[in-house]
Amino acid sequence: MILPRKSKYYVAAFALLGTLFSLAPLVIQWANYTSPIYAFENSFVVDKFSIILKGLFILITYLTFLLSINFIESDKYYQGEYYYLLLSSLLGALIVSSSRDLLTIFIGIELASTPMFLLSGWKKGDRKSNEGAIKFFLLGVLSASLILYGFSLLYGLSGKLVFSEISSHLLSASLANSPVVLLSAILVISGIGFKISVVPFHSWAPDTYEGAPLPVTAYLSVSSKATGFVALIILLTKVFAGSGSSWGIILVIISGLTMTLGNLVALQQNNPVRLLAYSSISQAGFILAPIAISGITGDYQDGIFASVTYLIIYAFMNLGAFLSVHLFSNYAGSTNFYEWGGVARKSPLAGVLTTVFFFSLAGIPPLGGWFAKFVVFRSLLGSANSIGIALGVVGAINAVIALVYYARISKVIWMDEPKSINEEKIFQFENPLKVVGVFTVLITFVSGIFPGIFSYLGEVSSIFFGN
Amino acid sequence: MFEVTTDWYLTLSAILFSIGFFGMMIRKNALIMFMCIELMLNAVNLTFISASKHFGQIDGQIAVFFVLVVAAAEVVVGLAIIVSIFRKQSSASVDVLNVSRG
Numbered sequence: 001m002i003l004p005r006k007s008k009y010y011v012a013a014f015a016l017l018g019t020l021f022s023l024a025p026l027v028i029q030w031a032n033y034t035s036p037i038y039a040f041e042n043s044f045v046v047d048k049f050s051i052i053l054k055g056l057f058i059l060i061t062y063l064t065f066l067l068s069i070n071f072i073e074s075d076k077y078y079q080g081e082y083y084y085l086l087l088s089s090l091l092g093a094l095i096v097s098s099s100r101d102l103l104t105i106f107i108g109i110e111l112a113s114t115p116m117f118l119l120s121g122w123k124k125g126d127r128k129s130n131e132g133a134i135k136f137f138l139l140g141v142l143s144a145s146l147i148l149y150g151f152s153l154l155y156g157l158s159g160k161l162v163f164s165e166i167s168s169h170l171l172s173a174s175l176a177n178s179p180v181v182l183l184s185a186i187l188v189i190s191g192i193g194f195k196i197s198v199v200p201f202h203s204w205a206p207d208t209y210e211g212a213p214l215p216v217t218a219y220l221s222v223s224s225k226a227t228g229f230v231a232l233i234i235l236l237t238k239v240f241a242g243s244g245s246s247w248g249i250i251l252v253i254i255s256g257l258t259m260t261l262g263n264l265v266a267l268q269q270n271n272p273v274r275l276l277a278y279s280s281i282s283q284a285g286f287i288l289a290p291i292a293i294s295g296i297t298g299d300y301q302d303g304i305f306a307s308v309t310y311l312i313i314y315a316f317m318n319l320g321a322f323l324s325v326h327l328f329s330n331y332a333g334s335t336n337f338y339e340w341g342g343v344a345r346k347s348p349l350a351g352v353l354t355t356v357f358f359f360s361l362a363g364i365p366p367l368g369g370w371f372a373k374f375v376v377f378r379s380l381l382g383s384a385n386s387i388g389i390a391l392g393v394v395g396a397i398n399a400v401i402a403l404v405y406y407a408r409i410s411k412v413i414w415m416d417e418p419k420s421i422n423e424e425k426i427f428q429f430e431n432p433l434k435v436v437g438v439f440t441v442l443i444t445f446v447s448g449i450f451p452g453i454f455s456y457l458g459e460v461s462s463i464f465f466g467n
Numbered sequence: 468m469f470e471v472t473t474d475w476y477l478t479l480s481a482i483l484f485s486i487g488f489f490g491m492m493i494r495k496n497a498l499i500m501f502m503c504i505e506l507m508l509n510a511v512n513l514t515f516i517s518a519s520k521h522f523g524q525i526d527g528q529i530a531v532f533f534v535l536v537v538a539a540a541e542v543v544v545g546l547a548i549i550v551s552i553f554r555k556q557s558s559a560s561v562d563v564l565n566v567s568r569g
Contacts, residue, residue: 103533110537117544121551130552137548138500141541142491145507148534149484152514156477159522161530 012069015083019062019090026055042162043101049308053097053230056312060223061090063319063439066432067326068215077122077213085115086219093227100238101162102151105231109147112227113140113195116220120212132211135204143194143201150187153180154239163238176242185240185247189254192235195228198258198288202281209277217273218322221280222315229287229311236291237300248295252391255292258285259398266405272325272337275405279361280318282398286372287311289395290379293388306379309454313372313447317360320440323433324354328413331427337409341416347427353437355410360444362406363399368447371454373399476517483510497549501542508538 029051036047064086072079092111099105117140121133155161157180158169170176193201209217240247262282269275287310294303327350332340344351360367373395380392447454487506494500512531519527 103530107533107537110540114537114540114544117548121548124551125555127555130548130555133548134497134552137545138491138497138504141501141504141545142507144537144541145484145487145504145511148508148511149514152480152511152518152530155527155530156514156518156521159518159524159526161526 009069009073011080011083012065012072015087016062016065019058019065019087023055023058026051026058038100040104042164043104044098045100046098050097052308052312053226054094056226056315057090057093057097057223060219060226060315060319061086063436064215064219064223066436067218067319067323068213069432070430071213071215071326082119082122085119089113089115089119089219089223093223093230096227096231096234099234100164102155102166103161105234106144106148106151109192109195109227109231110144113144113224116140116216116224119216120208120220122213122216123211126211128207128211129213130211132204132208136208139194139201139204143191145191146187147191150184150191153184153187157181157184163234167239167241170239171242176240177246181240181243182246185236185243186250188235188240189232189247189250192228192232193254196225196232196284196288197281198254198284199261199281200257202258202262205281206274206277210271210273214273214322214326217277218319221276221322222318225280225284226311226315229307233291233304233307236295237304241300244295244298244300248292249387251288251292251295252387255285255288256391256394258282258288259395260285263398263401263405267401269405270336270338272329272409273335275337275409276318276321276325279402279405282402283314283318283361285398286376286395287314289391290376293380293383293385293391296387297383297385299383302379302382306375309375310372312454313360313368313444316440316443316447317357317367317369320353320357320437320444321361323436323440324350324357327427327429327433328354331425337412340409340413342413342418343427344413345418347429349434350427350429350437351413353441354413356441356444358406358410360448362403364403366445366448368444371448371451374451375454473517473521476513480510480513480517483507483513497552501545501549504541505538508534 029046030048033048033051036045038045065083068082068086072082089112092108092113095108096105096112099108117133117137120136121129123129154166157175157178158166160166160169170181175181190201194204197205209221212220236244236247259282262278262280262285266275266278266282269278287307290303290306290310294300327347328337328340328343329335331346332343334340344354356367360369363369363373377392377395380388380395383389484507487503487510490503490506491500494503512534515527515530515534519525
């Protein structure tokens with residue numbers, strides 16, 4: 001804001017360094033970890049679950065900054081505020097992952113999403129960007145008020161704000177399945193449903209994703225979604241744990257619908273950003289499935305393990321997919337990927353990265369997406385519950401459908417004949433973007449080939465649920 | 468004689484919340500939709516306050532301050548977006564926002 005325009009890159013460098021250094025306290029906390037630490041009268045907790053998720057959020061934001069540097073400089077964007085708003089959103093996500101009371105989690109959710117309303121309208125003169133921003137904003141505040149009304153009903157029932165006190169009050173007064181608690185659970189699920197864009201609360205996502213600047217879209221589809229899921233997991237298992245069989249059924253229906261509808265619409269898209277928007281809607285269905293089943297069976301540990309594993313792997317491969325869309329749509333100058341014929345020959349590195357990310361999203365071994373899907377299906381089929389198995393079958397069918405549109409992009413960029421040959425045009429692949437590509441591709445491969453690194457998450461989610 | 472109990476306030480806030488919600492669904496003007504959101508948030512505040520009065524503790528009233536602050540922050544963001552749209556097309560109706568389809 002105060003720096004002259006030419007030296008704005010100091011802001012970017014400062015934001016990058018700050019984000020990187022903020023990983024240091026996490027590493028120290030992890031190394032010295034003995035037991036969960038509670039603060040502010042049990043409303044804030046530092047446990048392994050929150051440390052892992054904080055690490056995830058910080059890494060995502062770091063990669064988003066790297067994606068943004070050249071993009072934000074290339075046009076008439078406000079640069080200083082851009083980094084400030086993204087960092088505010090990161091702070092909100094960090095608060096959510098540690099929160100243990102109604103107010104803290106609400107402030108965290110709002111702090112994470114309010115800056116995103118502004119960032120999604122960052123292309124000020126562009127009508128699509130404005131339209132995406134206002135849709136996102138109106139549905140975002142609607143979801144906030146739904147969540148809040150759910151919270152106020154909980155407070156009205158129990159007179160408590162801290163999760164542990166609410167759930168013990170609900171259990172002792174045997175209110176866990178009373179209509180008011182169910183209404184509150186439904187309000188919270190539909191409010192957070194907007195944040196994680198599941199059917200039928202998904203209508204804003206494709207428009208907002210298309211209008212927003214591409215790094216913001218990547219952040220929205222990864223970090224905002226992850227924040228919503230973390231809030232949902234915490235609320236469902238810490239507050240509504242006693243009424244799992246009721247919200248379990250609702251979530252199973254939502255999850256099945258989300259996978260199917262997202263996939264079917266994604267098949268018809270020719271705009272790569274809208275395609276990724278619908279694909280991320282359908283991936284949200286997969287992330288939701290284990291939580292839904294764990295509500296019915298009561299085995300929350302397994303559900304949380306599967307969802308968080310899927311969430312972490314999804315975050316990196318989806319960031320990578322947005323990186324490749326950014327590269328190719330810049331080069332081809334077209335937002336219709338059928339016109340991208342043969343662009344991969346221009347830059348084989350970008351082509352290989354794209355193929356890896358899209359195949360990983362489709363769940364092809366040995367990439368990370370395969371392990372993520374494997375964990376989800378294991379949790380669904382292992383539940384030995386007819387609803388779980390039915391949801392598993394729906395998921396399997398959807399995984400096959402998804403392969404069609406993920407493979408289609410790879411086919412177009414490698415095999416199709418170029419529509420117009422422009423030998424002069426240089427393929428731009430800046431160094432920060434290369435870092436993002438290499439980092440995300442490494443995570444995608446490592447998580448698929450050595451899935452053992454995720455086994456510690458099982459222990460972590462047991463710690464989460466034990467306290 | 469009537470005695471005004473906590474239930475009355477809770478019913479009133481439920482009615483207010485429903486009015487806000489249905490207003491949000493049927494109105495097309497972004498500013499009116501925005502006022503509906505405010506109505507819903509204030510219904511939430513009323514619930515918090517009456518429950519807080521009922522239990523004789525202060526937690527719920529503190530929650531209201533947080534809700535007010537968040538609502539004010541959202542007004543700032545929302546009006547900025549609405550103004551930026553209004554500059555482009557001199558209308559705050561969401562019907563004209565139909566560029567993105569599919």
